Amino acid sequence: MSYDDIRARIAAAESAAGRPAGAVELIAVSKLQPESRVADVLEAGHRLFGENRVQEAAGKWPDFRAQFEGVAVHLLGPLQTNKARQALELFEAIHSLDRPKLAGTLARLAQETGRCPDLFVQVNTGEEPQKAGILPGEADGFIAECRGMDLPVRGLMCIPPVDEEPALHFALLAKIAARNGLEGLSMGMSGDFERAIAQGATHVRVGSAIFGARPS
Ligand SMILES: *Cc1c(COP(=O)(O)O)cnc(C)c1O
Numbered sequence: 001m002s003y004d005d006i007r008a009r010i011a012a013a014e015s016a017a018g019r020p021a022g023a024v025e026l027i028a029v030s031k032l033q034p035e036s037r038v039a040d041v042l043e044a045g046h047r048l049f050g051e052n053r054v055q056e057a058a059g060k061w062p063d064f065r066a067q068f069e070g071v072a073v074h075l076l077g078p079l080q081t082n083k084a085r086q087a088l089e090l091f092e093a094i095h096s097l098d099r100p101k102l103a104g105t106l107a108r109l110a111q112e113t114g115r116c117p118d119l120f121v122q123v124n125t126g127e128e129p130q131k132a133g134i135l136p137g138e139a140d141g142f143i144a145e146c147r148g149m150d151l152p153v154r155g156l157m158c159i160p161p162v163d164e165e166p167a168l169h170f171a172l173l174a175k176i177a178a179r180n181g182l183e184g185l186s187m188g189m190s191g192d193f194e195r196a197i198a199q200g201a202t203h204v205r206v207g208s209a210i211f212g213a214r215p216s
Helices: 003-016 035-043 054-067 081-090 100-113 136-148 166-179 193-198
Strands: 025-029 048-051 072-075 093-097 118-122 153-157 184-186 203-206
Touching: 003 025, 003 193, 035 054, 048 054, 054 072, 054 081, 072 081, 081 100, 093 100, 093 153, 100 136, 118 136, 118 184, 136 153, 136 166, 153 166, 166 184, 166 193, 184 203, 193 203
Parallel strands: 025 048, 025 203, 048 072, 072 093, 093 118, 118 153, 153 184
Antiparallel strands: none
16 A cells, blocks of 8 residues: 555545545544654655644644645544643644533634634544544534534544444434534545545545554
8 A cells, every 4th residue: 555546546436436536635644653654645745644642743743844835734633621722733623523621622722812723523423432522412412512612613523433334434424414514524544435435525534554554
């Protein structure tokens, strides 16, 4: 696998789904990857990346941003409220808005600073107790609550259970987004991004299929 292969597979999946070329944004998930591998993908011209942790992103991306024009970094992992201010400065989007307390903190900071990254509400489509995210039955209410706080909610994000067919979860996420008038669908990873594109993903989050296995 490589960056070029993944781009080609995304283009093929867009076409197979009858969607326009370029309908899907590729977020290259660079968490825990050696900087040389990330630099290779930047050199290839890619500019949109995903990270899981505020601290790791803060250590890596200021230098890359200084070297490469037009970089955007999205936060994909859980966000503690005490790191929200830093996250507001570091990321163009946050895909892990998963609870009312975080929404309140982001709204307060957005008021104070006059800016806020694009937000995706994370939905726990599999209703897994150990997983972050708003339960499907509570999503409409939570989205309304966020909108009431003037938060820029652009879409929804999910991470399906490992042992279930992801397409069912992608379809559920798409349904919740549609009835709430949300366009963004952050879904699909290395093993299932083509199925996510078939279900309407606007953002796929692909790590190991681009960069290779993450060092442990
Ligand atoms: C790590 C991670 C990814 C990428 O996973 P791969 O299987 O390496 O493609 C995508 N989304 C989230 C939220 C992640 O934590």
